[in-house]
Amino acid sequence: ARPQLLIQVIAPSAESLPKLLAEVLPQLVPRFASHDAKVLRANLRKRSQRPLPKEVKNLGVAEMLLPEGFVVTLSKPGLVILRNETKKSQQYLILTRIPSNDSPTPEADVVKDRDALLRRYFEGAEAKSHLATELLVPPAQQFYTAADGNRALRTLGLFKTVGGFGGGPFVSHRVFDDARGIVGTADALLFAPSAKKRKLQMELDEVAASVRWGGVTP
Numbered sequence: 001a002r003p004q005l006l007i008q009v010i011a012p013s014a015e016s017l018p019k020l021l022a023e024v025l026p027q028l029v030p031r032f033a034s035h036d037a038k039v040l041r042a043n044l045r046k047r048s049q050r051p052l053p054k055e056v057k058n059l060g061v062a063e064m065l066l067p068e069g070f071v072v073t074l075s076k077p078g079l080v081i082l083r084n085e086t087k088k089s090q091q092y093l094i095l096t097r098i099p100s101n102d103s104p105t106p107e108a109d110v111v112k113d114r115d116a117l118l119r120r121y122f123e124g125a126e127a128k129s130h131l132a133t134e135l136l137v138p139p140a141q142q143f144y145t146a147a148d149g150n151r152a153l154r155t156l157g158l159f160k161t162v163g164g165f166g167g168g169p170f171v172s173h174r175v176f177d178d179a180r181g182i183v184g185t186a187d188a189l190l191f192a193p194s195a196k197k198r199k200l201q202m203e204l205d206e207v208a209a210s211v212r213w214g215g216v217t218p
Helices: 017-046 054-058 106-121 198-209
Strands: 062-065 072-075 081-084 090-101 130-133 141-147 150-162 168-179 182-191
Touching: 017 198, 054 072, 072 182, 081 130, 090 198, 106 130, 106 150, 106 168, 106 182, 168 198, 182 198
Parallel strands: none
Antiparallel strands: 072 081, 081 090, 090 182, 130 150, 141 150, 150 168, 168 182
8 A cells, every 4th residue: 555654663782672662652653643644635635525515615614625425414604514424424524613702711612512513403313312522431632733823622522312322433623713703613523333433533533624714705
């Protein structure tokens, strides 16, 4: 398979190799992850929708890697929901755009805002059931990054069905664009009980991270 990344570690002696590996290995994981992400982005570009759906552009998304198969299921001011259903998975993207605020709890706001959307727009199969963030297992990762010079918050966790069965992983990328006065969020959910999820999770993570916010199309 190509492209590949091969890293060679050479120690002056067999005795010194364990110590050298202990020093080098922590540096290798991010390099392999960066390589995998680069390859994945290249593959996504080859099968991305061009042009983007008008509802996505009207929301103010200037650019994103949206795989073929995703279709808009709901479009409202400040909100677009897309769905991609395959033989073994259901994938959702929730794109939201709200005015900037000076909230002192931006990390908690991610969960609060997404739960409000899940309760309103994502019903479960059972009567009166709906999706929600799984809070018994706190988000696995939540940390700040950067997107086009803006502060961004990445959140990984699990969702569940309240009053029913089913759940899976989610990833959220929230961008704080102070210059435009907006907070833009791309939230991806994956339901794939009979499929290996790692590759699909990585892909949805890259899709959500690829969103670049611009002006709103009239």
